Amino acid sequence: MYLLPCSCGRKIPVHLRQAGEIVKCECGTSIEVPTLSGVKKLERLEALVEPKIAQHHWTLGHALIFVGGVVVLFMVGIGIYLYISGPRDPYASFTPEQMIQAAATRTPIQSLRLWQMLERSGLEHHKRGAEIAFTDMQAQYRVYWWILFMVVGIGTALAAAGMIVLNLKKKKTGGAARA
Numbered sequence: 001m002y003l004l005p006c007s008c009g010r011k012i013p014v015h016l017r018q019a020g021e022i023v024k025c026e027c028g029t030s031i032e033v034p035t036l037s038g039v040k041k042l043e044r045l046e047a048l049v050e051p052k053i054a055q056h057h058w059t060l061g062h063a064l065i066f067v068g069g070v071v072v073l074f075m076v077g078i079g080i081y082l083y084i085s086g087p088r089d090p091y092a093s094f095t096p097e098q099m100i101q102a103a104a105t106r107t108p109i110q111s112l113r114l115w116q117m118l119e120r121s122g123l124e125h126h127k128r129g130a131e132i133a134f135t136d137m138q139a140q141y142r143v144y145w146w147i148l149f150m151v152v153g154i155g156t157a158l159a160a161a162g163m164i165v166l167n168l169k170k171k172k173t174g175g176a177a178r179a
């Protein structure tokens with residue numbers, strides 16, 4: 001693009017293909033864009049926007065943010081899987097409503113008899129087995145969650161490092177443009 005100067009002092013950016021056309025300046029003045037060779041003699045806009053374009057290139061900062069973001073997103077997926085497949089409390093399947101209902105429909109004697117029967121049939125033993133399996137699984141999943149949180153931390157740190165790198169670069173190029 002080229003800059004077409006107006007009598008008001010403004011510079012209107014024009015494309016080479018606009019040669020011969022009439023453009024309107026912000027001040028309201030209509031200016032005729034010169035011929036192709038005339039446009040080519042005008043001040044170029046590219047020289048001014050070049051540093052900006054350079055910032056849009058894929059840099060180390062962008063790569064770090066991308067990798068960090070992918071890692072965090074991937075870990076969110078793993079976290080959802082862990083949450084779904086994770087250990088369930090064997091007693092959590094009994095809702096408080098169910099327990100109240102069960103207690104209300106039984107007399108104390110009935111409850112005692114039921115309890116004695118359950119003890120004889122070895123349900124307590126089964127319950128304990130389920131409990132141990134649950135706590136074992138919980139311990140195992142706690143390790144998984146810790147690993148997951150650590151990886152999320154690493155991913156976040158990578159993305160943060162990428163942002164810092166980009167910011168430093170921006171400051172540097174900004175300073176260079178001013179100098």
Ligand SMILES: [Zn+2]
Nearest residue numbers: 006008025027
């Ligand atoms: Zn003007």
